Structure formats: structure tokens, C-alpha cells
Amino acid sequence: MNNIWFRIRPAFRRLALWIGIALAIWAPLAWLQTGSASAHAVLERSVPEPGERMEEGPAAVELHFNEAVESDVGSIAVLDDRSNPVTEARPEAPGDRKSLRLPLPELKEGRYTVSYKVVSADGHPVSGSYVFVVGNPPASPDASAFDLHKQVGHEGHGGYGAEKQLTVEQFIMYTIRVLYYAALLLAAGIMLWYALSKGRQPALEPWLAKWGLYGMRALLTGTLLYVFMSTRELMEGLPLADWGSLLLSTSVGQIWLSLLLLAAVGFAVMKAGRIAALLWTAALLAVESLNGHAAAMEPKAMTVAADFVHLLAAAVWVGGLTLLLALWFGDRKEAGRFAPAFSNAAWLSVALLALSGIGLTVYFMPGWDYLFYTPWGTLLLIKSALVLLVMIVGVLLRLRVRKGHFPKGTLLKMDGILMALIIVIAAIFTSISPLPENEPVNWHQMGEEMHVTVRISPNVPGDNKFTVKVWLPEDVGTPKSVALRLLSEDRPESGPIDIPLEPYEDDEFDAFDGFVKATYRSEGPYLPYAGRWIAEVRVLDRDDNERVKRHPFRNY
Template sequence: MFVYPRYLISIGKACSRIAAGLLFILLLIGSPGTAGAHAELEQAVPDPNTRVDVSPSAVELYFNEAIEANVGSITVLDSRSNRVTEDVAVAGSDRKSLRLALPQLREGVYTVSYQIVSADGHPVSGSYIFVVGNPPESVDASAFNPHSEMGHEGHTAETQLTTEQFIIYAVRILYYLALLLAAGLVLWSVIGVRVDAASKVVPGWELFALRALLIAAILYIFVHARDILIGFPSEEYSRLFLQTAVGRGWIALLVLTVASFMLLRLGRTVRVLWVAALLGLESWSGHAVVFKPALLTVLMDFIHLAGSAVLAGGLALLLALWFADRKEAGRFAARFSRAALISLALLVLSGIGMTLMFLPSWSYLFYTGWGTLLLIKTGLVCLVFLTGGLLHLRARRGDLPTYSLLRIDIGLMALIIAVAALFTYISPLPANAPVYNHKMGADMHYTLRISPNKPGVNKFTLKVWLPEEVGMPKSVLLRLRSLDREELGPIDVPLEINKEDKDLTSFEGFVKADYVAEGPFIPFAGGWKAEIRIMDQEDNEKVEQYEFTNY
């Protein structure tokens, strides 16, 4: 009988053990209920796609199985896609949960995004939204349309510069020049010019400015009212003036302007109150009141207008004194140059503050005519700083202001007012257009609508047509992915069958499924990708993608 050498027997036993070990591992991998499943989100606090009355103290996520304790993270973003906290999420002792402490949150829409690694080494991510309180609607160009107050929903207001509106802009420039000149001269009469010649010059210029303001205000109201009501019956004028904030503001402007002629006989306190009411009314009827918090934006706009009025009135008075008495003009120039530098500083600070509150990011300056004009205005203000500084240096040396510097400064100030008159009529934010994506195919048609397509609450409509032999879809999933924050997980839009479908669109040989959803599933502005996943009855999946943008 043949006998195997001992070393061969040892090798055989080792191979048998290795084979047995491999077989055991394969059995484990193939066994149900082991590491083959990935961790899934079972519960979240706050609940996904819900509204809470008060700010939650933390975000808590619970998974169906263990996760890697040192890898998981939670990010919470506000409605401007900024992180609300830099704290790090902490894993629970059971290794099945994550908790991220939150600061006090304001009313708004918040996005929770999580990235974890399950115990079997697979990465898992996702996102959902929750709402705190009752946040105001997002602002875009539609917020600046007075027709919405009158129920003229079908009318689209112009939000960009057009040549057809030349008259409107010319009248606005005249109105803002008169407004700032009148307010500025009245303010300087209160501040006290301390120049003998001024007692003869100020009253005449003040009366001229108030008369110009009355004429400009009447033209301003007439031209704007006519523009708003083009195509509407004359009966709508009473609604415009009596039932809208714009119209009531115009009536108050006329009352204040007519009452201004009594100022020449009244004291300083009444004059200050009149200027405050005039500039406050202009601030409250502009873009500032649309943004939140309105009190802060209106206050910044008021400071901006007051600084502009001091500059406009002071420059006009300096020019008048320069022609009346050069020495008196030199004395006033020293006083005015200090006030001008302070006013310019307030203009810059309030302008930056309003821009930050109006725009989600600095890049929005390049999206609209508003941003372009603001950049032009910024350049002009820098030039005014330069000429103002030169006037200030001459005044400190006791030199008279030169006529050329005065002309440059006044010209720049007029240009700034003209630019301001134009860009206060244009929406700071771009106009959003509803999403409409329709695609035809041999084995599927679909239509996706998202309206009005802006950050916050939107209505989502998804219609799917499949061949009759395939039948109705087994499942339909709509996911949104941020193109600007690619690290975030997808947001699932909870679609429901539309029981009130009134769309008669049909295709021969196809059956239609109609789904709707409504909610703040677009939590912040930017680029987005809609991902549509359709599963038929035989578990064949079709995936379509569509990119869109909102502001």
C-alpha cells in the first residue's frame, strides 16, 4: 500500500481548514439578516417634512442598525444654505443614533443632511426639511408688483430697464432730486448754518425746493398710477389709491408736500418732524419694507436717505453761497465738509447693510439691472469720497472751494441720485419662472411642473404615461439634489396621487398616472437637479433628470 509523505498530509490538512474557513465565510455572507443590509433612518427628531412651533434643541437621528461612531455627521442649513452651527454630531451609546445640538432657530425652512457609515462599511446619506414657526414667503421680483394687492394676478410688471419706460425714469429722477434737495435744505436750516449770508439765501432756495417737490410729486404719482393701470378701467383708480399700500402712500406724500409750505412759519421741531415723516414715508414705500425684519431694513433705508439729503442740501447751499459771498462759502465749506464725510460713511454702511439683507449672496449683483446700477452707484460714491476729501483738505487750510471741485461734486451727486431713482424701481432679486419639463419617449412620457419655483413652499406636479401593456407604475419617486451643495444628500418629495386631476392630455396607447405634492422641499435658492425614478410592475426602473435654477 502506498503511504503519503507526512509533509503532504500536513499540507492537505491545512488546505482543508482553509477551505472550511472560506466556506464558513461564504455562508455568513449569504445568510439573511447579517451584514448584507445597510443602516436606514428609522426615526428623526424633528420629524421630516413637518412644522414645529418652537425651535428644537437638537436634531436626533435613529438608525435600524449600528453605525460607525466616529464617522457620522449631521449638517443643518438655513434658508440661505448657511450652516446654523459648527458643532459636531455625537453618536449615542448604542451606536444607532446621532445627536446634533442646535442654537435657537428663527422662523424659517431648515435642511437636515446626514452622512453616516453603517457597520458593514457602506456610506449612507440623505436630507430632509423641517419648518420652524410660520416663516414669510421668499422674496423675488414678484414681491414688488402692486397688481397683486388689487387682484390683477394676470398682469406682469416690468422689473428690468426698458427704453419704453424712459418717461417714468425721467420723472423718478426729478422726484428724487426734489425730495432730497427739499429735505436737505430744511435739515440744514435746523442744524444751523452759522453764516450771515445764509439767512438771505436759505429761505429762497427752500421755497424753490418745496415747490419743485410738489410738482415732482404730482408728476411722479400721475405717471406711476397710469403705468400700473394700463389696460384696466378707470374705476380701478379708486381701488389703487384707497385699497393699496402704494396708493395710500401717495396720498400721504401729497398731504406732506402741500403742508410743507407752512414750514416757513414754524419752528425747528416741526421741521425735523416733517423731514422724518417725508423720508420715513419714502423708506416704508420702497423695497426695504418687503424684506425681513422690515423694521431694520426700513431704518437702514431711512438713514441712507437722511445721509443723502444732508449731502444734496449742503451741496446746493454751498453752491448758492459761493455765488453770493465767496468768504461765507469758505466758512460754510468747513462745516459742510465734516457733515459730508459723516453722511458718506453712513451711506456706505447702510448701503452695505441693505445689500446684505436684500441679496442672498454678492453674486446676485450680476443677475439683474439692479445689481449693475448698484455697482455704478458704488463707483460714483467712491469718486464723491475723493472730491469730498479734497474739499475737506482745502477747508482745513482755510482755502476757498474751487468752482471746478464744486461742479464735479454736484455732478457726481446728481448722477448718484439719478442712479438711485432708477434702481429703486427695479427688483433687487431676479424673477423666478415656473419649472416645466415635458419629455416624450417610446416607452414613457412625463411632465414635471414646479410652481412658482422659488425657495420655500412650491407645488410639484408629476404626470407619467406608460404603455398600456405595461400598466400603471408600481412606484414613482421625485428627488431633489442641490447642485451648489453637492455634499448634501437628496431630498425626497412626498408625492401623492392627484385625485383632482383635470388635465385632459392623453396619448394613444398609454395610461397616465398623476402625482402632486406641496411644501418647502426647495429650502434655499440655487441650482437644483430633479431626479425622477419610475418603477413599472415588472420592477424595471426608468430614471430621468432635469436641472433648473431659482433665486
């Protein structure tokens, strides 16, 4: 017996040795593995809190973690409602290294996103995002901001730009709009040239009086047609008695009445002298500035002022070019005398047109890529190309005039054609929305392992309603947890925004045989800025199996 034990004892020793080595290796790994669940830093508290609404902006953002983080690695960013950083400052780390503080400048009213990506002391990355609100910011403008039906409290005919095909009535309305816009610029332009030229070029005054009369007749006719057709469109389906309420009780109607009044008194203004002509022109263009896209944007004073400068420059150019063309066909010698004055004014006018147009586009468009999303942007690009051609023709005309030659007829005709095209495009695109129209997200996907529905309404930057429905097979049962996250495709470096879902009783008839349904919803400012997003639904069943579905969407 002892002999046998003596022979097998070395084998036991070797086995014990290998078991000891295995235990020595496995023990720390097991400790690390079990400890890893709590080794990563977790955001325990933040100032401001996720979803918090504040009367005034915070002096700083504070993030408090359960473990130490590396303050010199990673980043914290606070983004405004256009996803632009509000500060370039670096976060500060107190002595405990478990918190970070990012000083902030004074924040105005708006929705702000805190996006953080830091590294915990054990080397693991930690990231996330959340939203807080300062004040009571207005909804971000989209196509609905330019809907006159909503402005007058009559929404019975769909959203702005709801019609996808051009109807006969819309074609007539666009035609009248072009006639009105051309008449307004012509009448205002001739009146300006009358005020600038009176007493300086006596031979020009008969031409100014003649074309001033043409302009006033066209303005009165165009304004009557424009106001009538616009009122008819807004009050469709309502009694005729309500037309008076529209014109007298709404800002839109009062603007239209003011335009009609100015068009009617314009005939007497040219006889009243230069000062009256300048005041009338300023009033006409100021009222028209309140009758368009500029009045629907913020800050209103700045956009309306830029639109006024834009209209003023356009009027000088249109009125002067019309007068120069009339003189060229009727009195070449007088055309030669008028050409230098027009050349100087036209060059300044086109420069102001370009600068004010760029300024208005910057205010209207959240980004330059928006020019490719709507017909408004397409028309603006075409108009910009035509203005560039006008500048080239203007340079050629200016060179001839400076050399003492008569303006060349071919160049003048080309300038006139370009002017007509620009007026047509400007008249159309000032009556359509510069921004795309947001549509609610209503996504449903079927699958053998899970059905899922996600609804986001109205799908605008700011407050939204979120609904998530999940169907799992009956043998799997109801989910253990359901999470909805929003991930920004435009800012992939930002962490996901978690939507705090709450269960609710759903009374919709949408059952599926062999599946059980769970429904959740939330409401709040969890969609902070416009752009491309991914809605990610993460479902954990009772056996801790995770199912993930993603759906891309965008808003403006």
C-alpha cells in the same frame, strides 16, 4: 474494472478538491452578497419627522437607524431657509449606537433641512435629507414682494417686472421718478442746512431761503406727477371712482397722500423756525422710507430705520453740495466760508451712505452673487463705483479747504455731475425689484425608452406643488415605482430630499402612441431654501430596470 477505477480515482480526488475549494470561497461571498441588502444602516425613525409642521422648534434632532452607526464619522447638519447651519454642535450617540442626537438652539419660525451623512458599523456610507417646518413662516421674498399691484389687490397686469422691454410710458415714469427723488433730497437737504445754519451764518440765510423755495416747488410738482402716474399705472382699466379707494383705503395710497400733504405745507415750515424744519424733514424722510423696498422686507423696523438713515445722509450731501455750487457761482467768498462746514458734514454723510447701503444690501440679497442676477444689482454696482469716486473727490476738496484755499471749480463740478448720476441711478433702482423673479419649473423630455414631465410650482423656497408624469413603452407597461428627488448643487455634501409622490388621475390630453402613462403628485415644504437644484426622476419598471432623468433648475 478495479484497475480502471484505480487509474481514474486520483482525477476524481483532484476534482473534488477543487470543488471543495470553490465552495469554500463561494459560500461566504454568497452570504455577504445576500446579506448586503440588509447590511446597510437605514433610517427607520426621526424626530422631527420628514415634512412635520411644529408650533415650536425641537430641542434636538434625533435619527434612529436599524443598525449601529459610527458616531465619530460623518455629520448631521440642520440648515435654515438660507442654507446656513443653525448649530456647530456635534451629534451625541446613546449607548445602543443605533441613534444620533443633535442638540439645537432655540429655533425661530422657518423651514429647516436636516442633512445627514453617517457611516454604518459595517463601513457603508448612509446619507439623506428631509425638511421640517417651525410655525407658519412667510414665503421667501422674490420679485413679487415688491409688486404694488399685489399690495393694492389689483393683479391684472402681470407680475412685478414682467415687461422685458422699456416702453415709452415706463421711460416717462422713470423720468418722473428721478425728478421726484431729486426734489425730495434737495428740499429735505436745504431744510436741514437751514435748521443747522440759522442764526450762525446770517449771510447764508438769503441763499437758503431762495433755494428752499426752489426745492419746495420742485418737491410739490414732482410729488404730484409721481402720485398721479403711479396711481394711473396701478388703476389702469378700472373706473376713476376707484382712485379714491386706492388713496384712502390702502397703505400705499395713504403714504402718497402724506407725501402730498408734507410737500404742500413745506412752504410755510421755513418761516416757523428750526424745530419745525427738523420735524418736517424727519416726517418727510420717514414717510419716504415706508414708500420703498425697505418696507417690503423683514424685519421691517430695522430695514425702514436703515433706509431713513440712508435718505438723511443723502439729503445732507445733496442739499449741501447744491448750496455750495450755487454759492461758488454767485458768491465765492461765502462759498469759501461755507466749504469747511459742508466738507465735515459731507464726509460723515458719505460714510453713513456707504454703511447703510451695505446694510440694506445684506438684508435684500440672500447672497452677494445676487448682485449679478438683476438690473437692480447692476445699478447698485455702478452706484457704488460712483460713490467711490465721490469719496476721492471729497478727499481732494477737503485737503484744499483745510489748507485755507477756495474749493476748486473743477472738483466741485465733478462732484455735482457725480451727484446727478447717483440720484438718477438711485431713483431708478429704488423703483425696480432687487430680487430675481421665480418661474415655475415645467420640464418635459422625450425619449425612445421613456418620456418624462416634471412640474414644480410656484418654485419658491417653502411649499410647492410637485407633478411627475412618466410614459413607458406599451410592451414595458406601467412603472413599478417612480421617485422624485431634489439634490442641492450648492450643497453637494447634503443628501437628496425625497418627495413623497402619490398616484392621481390625470385628465390632461397628453397621450403618446405606443406608450402608457403614469402620473404622480405631491405638495409640501420639500424645497427648503433658494439656490441651484437638480430634479432627479428614478423610474423602476416591472423587470427592475431603472431609468434615471435629471433636470437642473434654480430659484431665488
